[in-house]
Each structure stands twice: as structure tokens, then as C-alpha cells.
Amino acid sequence: MIQEAELQRLALFEPLTTAQLERIRGAAREKRCLAGEPLFSQGDAARHFFLVRQGAIKLFLLSRDGDEKVVEVIQTGQLFAEAVMFMEQRRYPVNATALADTELVIFDHDTFLSLLAEAPDLALKMLGSLSRRVHGLLSHIDELTLHNATYRLVAYLLSQPRDDAGEVRLDLPKQIIASRLSMKPETLSRILARLRTQALVEVSGETLLLKDRAGLRRLLGQEV
CATH class of the missing domain: 2.60.120.10 (Jelly Rolls)
Incomplete structure (x- = not known):
């Protein structure tokens, strides 16, 4: 009990x-x-x-x-x-x-x-x-309606608990995260690939290393 x-x-x-x-x-x-x-x-x-x-x-x-x-x-x-x-x-x-x-x-x-x-x-x-x-909930609705897919994913990643090395573990299936952020799973994968190419994140299975948190935060100040 x-x-x-x-x-x-x-x-x-x-x-x-x-x-x-x-x-x-x-x-x-x-x-x-x-x-x-x-x-x-x-x-x-x-x-x-x-x-x-x-x-x-x-x-x-x-x-x-x-x-x-x-x-x-x-x-x-x-x-x-x-x-x-x-x-x-x-x-x-x-x-x-x-x-x-x-x-x-x-x-x-x-x-x-x-x-x-x-x-x-x-x-x-x-x-x-x-x-x-x-x-x-209203803040979440605002993100969905006013910001693009990259903004929503970056904001989500920065809001997740991470260890001292900046690693974030995605405990939810990627298709669930994509649906939660109102995007298709393939869109989520493309954005992660682009963030990896820009040296902002490093992807290893279900674990993401936020290599450049300052750079990710800068993305929230502009539509990408």
C-alpha cells in the first residue's frame, strides 16, 4: 500500500x-x-x-x-x-x-x-x-502550434534528465516520442541525423550525448 x-x-x-x-x-x-x-x-x-x-x-x-x-x-x-x-x-x-x-x-x-x-x-x-x-499542457500546445519540428525535438531533449556527461537516455520508443511531438518517426530520425552532423549530439542506440548544449539552446532562439 x-x-x-x-x-x-x-x-x-x-x-x-x-x-x-x-x-x-x-x-x-x-x-x-x-x-x-x-x-x-x-x-x-x-x-x-x-x-x-x-x-x-x-x-x-x-x-x-x-x-x-x-x-x-x-x-x-x-x-x-x-x-x-x-x-x-x-x-x-x-x-x-x-x-x-x-x-x-x-x-x-x-x-x-x-x-x-x-x-x-x-x-x-x-x-x-x-x-x-x-x-x-498549454505550454506544450504552444510548442506544437508555434514552433517547427526541430525546435520541438531540441526543447524536448534539453528538458530530459541527463547525467554529468550530458547523456540523455530515451526510455520511450522513438515512435512514441515522435507522436508526442507531433511528427513522423522518420522526421525525428532526420532531425537527429542533422543534429549529429552539426556535432550537437551523438547518438548511440537509445542514448544521446548532448555534445553542445549551448548550441542546442541557440537553436531555440531561431526557426531552423
Whole structure:
């Protein structure tokens, strides 16, 4: 079972008292999903939100032709589907599938909403957490609409955790990263090849060495 300390590290639960956290913990349950296993589909009734304790969940939409658009990849330590509990029609707006074998904690919407009903001031504190989430999504939309593919990939690479040598490990399949950045996999490969030719990155399997971070940052100041 998830521990109180784990919950307190999540922005959504920061304002909760120990007693309130215990109520959330008491109603939570764990679930394991195998790679490729669907969690929910767009339009399903939404009764829960989730924490990825380990693994990754892909949130995506399907076009009428069956083409997949990855909206977001939720990774270890991240919550998702929490905002749905505040929607008038509580239905999941996207599909969710495990990208890898994944361990989840499932939280109950009604339990959380009952806490808000009992302590209205708690709702105001929640707004800060949700507004940060919305701001992040709006920034992502801005990148997709205002910047070209090279900009999006460079910004993504610079945002990833790296070691002291500047190495970035791509833990997600390249086709998933490409979809997340609204480009085709072959476009991503061409951009990486060009960045390698310019001596900005070095590619070895799933590991990238950011050889010239200053040069990469300069690319963000111009359309390439």
C-alpha cells in the first residue's frame, strides 16, 4: 500500500492533513498492467484517477481513420486523470494504455470530492496544483502550434534528465516520442541525423550525448 510520505510528495495532496491523507490511502488500491494493456477508453465513465508508481502510461486519441495521436506519456511519480473529477460530465477524454509493465495506485474520485465538500477551503488550495498542470499542457500546445519540428525535438531533449556527461537516455520508443511531438518517426530520425552532423549530439542506440548544449539552446532562439 502507498505510504503517506509518497502522497505528500504529490502537489495535489500537499494541502491535506494527516487524517485526510489516511482517508485517501484507505480508499486507494493497487493495480498492475502489462505492456500494451488498456486501462480505459475515451468516453468511459470516470470514477478514478491514478498514480504511476513504476512504468509508463500512454494517453492518446484516435482519428476516424484509426491514426493514433499521443497526447501525453505519464511516467513514474506522476498523477493523471485527476482533473476529470471536476468536469460536468465525468468521462475520460482520452484513451490510456500501458507502454510497459506498469504499477498503478488507483484513487477514488468520490472519496476525494467528499473531502472537498467537508473542507471548502481545501478546494482553493487544489486550484494551485491544477493550474500548474494546465499551464504545463498549454505550454506544450504552444510548442506544437508555434514552433517547427526541430525546435520541438531540441526543447524536448534539453528538458530530459541527463547525467554529468550530458547523456540523455530515451526510455520511450522513438515512435512514441515522435507522436508526442507531433511528427513522423522518420522526421525525428532526420532531425537527429542533422543534429549529429552539426556535432550537437551523438547518438548511440537509445542514448544521446548532448555534445553542445549551448548550441542546442541557440537553436531555440531561431526557426531552423
